[in-house]
Amino acid sequence: MWMIRQTPEGKPVRESYIIMIFLMLLLCSLFSELIGQHFIIGPIFLGLAVPDGPPLGSALSEKLDALVSAVFLPLYFLFSGARFNSFVLEATSFWIVQVLAISSFFGKVLGAMLPSLYCKMSLTDSLSLGLIMSAQGITQLLYLQSSLYLNIIDTQSYGNVVISILWLTGAALPLVKFLYDPSKRYLALNRRRTIEHASPDIEFLLMACLHNEENTPSMITILDMSNPSEQRPICFYVLHLIQLTGRATPLFIDHQSSSNKPSSIYPTHSQRMINAFRSYEQQNQGKLVVNLFTSISPYETMHDEVCMQAAERRASLLIVPFHKKWSSNGVVTESSHSIRAFNRQLLRTAPCSVAILVERGTLSRNNPLTSAPFYSVVVVFIEGSDDRESLVYAMRMADHPNVSVTVVRLIEPRRKSMNLMMRDTDGDLIHRFKVEYCIQIKRHDYREEVVKDSVEMINVLKSFDGCFDLIMVGRRHANREFSSLFNGMNEWNEYPELGVVGDMLVSSDTTYDGSVMVVQQQILGSHGGGGGGCYGGGSGGGHHGGYHHPDFHPDFHHPRQERRLNIPEVPRDTRVWPMV
Secondary structure, three states: OHHHHHOOOOOOOOHHHHHHHHHHHHHHHHHHHHOOOOOOHHHHHHHHHOOOOOOHHHHHHHHHHHHHHHHHHHHHHHHHHHOOOHHHOOHHHHHHHHHHHHHHHHHHHHHHHHHHHHOOOOHHHHHHHHHHHHOOOHHHHHHHHHHHHOOOOOHHHHHHHHHHHHHHHHHHHHHHHHHOOHHHHOOOOOOOOOOOOOOOOOOEEEEEEEOOHHHHHHHHHHHHHOOOOOOOOEEEEEEEEEEOOOOOOOEEEEOOOOOOOOOOOOHHHHHHHHHHHHHHHHHOOOOEEEEEEEEEEOOOOHHHHHHHHHHHHOOOEEEEEOOEEEOOOOOEEEOOHHHHHHHHHHHHHOOOEEEEEEOOOHHHHOOOOOOOOOEEEEEEEOOOHHHHHHHHHHHHHHOOOOEEEEEEEEEOHHHHHHHHHOOOHHHHHHHHHHHHHHHOOOOOEEEEEEOOOHHHHHHHHHOOOOOOOEEEEEOOOOOHHHOHHHOOOHHHOOOHHHHHHHHHHHOOOOOOOOEEEEEEOOOOOOOOOOOOOOOOOOOOOOOOOOOOOOOOOOOOOOOOOOOOOOOOOOOOOOOOOOOO
16 A cells, blocks of 8 residues: 555556565565465465555556466466376276266356346356356366375376366356357347437437547547537447456446546546546537446456447447557557457447547547637448448538538449439438538538549549548448459458448558548347437337448358347436436
């Protein structure tokens, strides 16, 4: 506690403190041996004394994790295996030990399942919990090593028990992975969570994920461009995502609750973001409600937490930052590979539409907290549900008096004649934009570009350089495999999560310096509408505008359709109330 008090807020722990902890670790091991205990007993009590989380717990985890996981742990398993001698095993004793091991294993599984079933847990989750609680690992190996060292058991008994641990744990872990699927809580929602299918007369439910403070200005700019108003208010959920380090369990903090003060846990990570969003909320009283949360969890399971929150909050769109960020002077800042994997997982499993925001510094310069800037937006429209989703979102932005929206539709020559003869869903939406915005509001524009192949499409995209603050594109496109616009583009795709057009605008050899938003419409669920939120309730009807199309990811799959827990729609008052 003294070390933590001596560490300035937001600063790393001194190296001298880390060295002191390591020396204390060795002294505690020596003290345990001197009093006749196992050498690991002292470090266990020292670990219990160290407070979890930052700054000290996370610093120790960062210093020790790589060394322990990559060097010491494999060496220990190698040492444990070297003590195993298969030539001293006897068939009779071997089978007796295995039968006893199986009996005790099932007894432990049943002992964990019965209380879980009594507490109304499902059978599948109860079995998964029982298997997890019955799995054995390094702790059991430590007991066996100590017993062998103290001559409590012989080499034959040691080998029999090690074999039972190996095959019982090896059988339990695949079963847990097969039975326990966290995504089943949100994947099969029976309502559409999209902007296209949402009712226009209810509040707009929007959620954004932030990894660090640098994401805050661009997200506030996108929120301002989304045009919060008294007629069409916005309920905006902000999730600050922090990687779990130095703690044993994930943590979810609701900053609306008075009991969770941000100054007590992770103070500097979230407080500045909270202040910025609260300031913007105060400037838009009656138009906007901002709800802020902090999620501290491993990156491997972080997408499950985000997807569950998006399902519970009934968000129509989830905005996440790209793992790379370009500053105004061209410097590229690349985050960890885990953030990119997190974005790809969201694209597979999100229960709503997803938008990946690639920020190149243009949005950060236009700060709505200090000025009233003018935004120029262009929508690249080809065809498909993702393009419609981006266009519907841009049409909401077009209602903002300081936003100019230009829709550029790329059409192949053979399809231009077809569009003149018949109008599909894409054509209906384009016609609505031209009538409601281009004719009535002169600052908006629409134009069509006839392109024969990918070269001409790239030339059209290059013409946007320096003209727009934000380009909005769909991630997937209908009939892509039959279109000449995408011939040969998959082989040069540097960022598959952005789609073909988004990758052209963001790849390392491009000259475009504006921000890009890549939109993917929800790929799950069936017919239905949206509703509920911070302000009001209702349901918005709409046809199923999506299409099932092969994804650019080689490992992409459509989630399983199975019976899942549905989140009910709760009608709410139409007045502006903050979340409690």
